[in-house]
Amino acid sequence: MKTEKFLLLLVLTGLFSITVSAQHNHAAMGGGSSSNMNMNMNQDTHASMVHLKTETLKVSGKCQMCIARIEKIATENGAASADWDLKAQMLTIVFDPSVTSVDNICYKLLKAGHDSGGIRAKDKAYNSLPECCKYRN
Numbered sequence: 001m002k003t004e005k006f007l008l009l010l011v012l013t014g015l016f017s018i019t020v021s022a023q024h025n026h027a028a029m030g031g032g033s034s035s036n037m038n039m040n041m042n043q044d045t046h047a048s049m050v051h052l053k054t055e056t057l058k059v060s061g062k063c064q065m066c067i068a069r070i071e072k073i074a075t076e077n078g079a080a081s082a083d084w085d086l087k088a089q090m091l092t093i094v095f096d097p098s099v100t101s102v103d104n105i106c107y108k109l110l111k112a113g114h115d116s117g118g119i120r121a122k123d124k125a126y127n128s129l130p131e132c133c134k135y136r137n
Contacts, residue, residue: 052080052094055102059084059091060115062135069133070114077108091116 074082078100106117
């Protein structure tokens with residue numbers, strides 16, 4: 001009799017653990033409205049924990065086309081926003097350091113022909129700029 005009770009208890013425990021495991025997996029996969037709410041809360045919490053950085057760097061250019069090109073290069077390479085001041089020759093970028101870096105954006109600008117971050121673009125890249133964009137004397 002004790003053996004039968006023990007086996008019954010063992011079977012019931014096994015079934016209970018399978019049910020709990022299945023519910024846990026269902027919740028982890030997004031099932032159920034409360035788990036969706038928890039998942040959304042976790043995503044919102046994660047999004048608010050992202051620490052964006054703002055940096056400013058010198059970037060050379062000359063015209064309105066340069067503004068569009070410089071800002072586009074920065075945003076296409078991970079900057080959340082980019083604002084290049086033609087008069088000051090300064091680019092202000094806002095970015096997530098886990099996505100990109102100032103060095104990465106600077107490298108892409110150099111490849112496009114714009115002196116940036118105190119580094120002179122290679123002549124071949126600079127010479128590929130449209131005539132109105134050439135800023136070197």
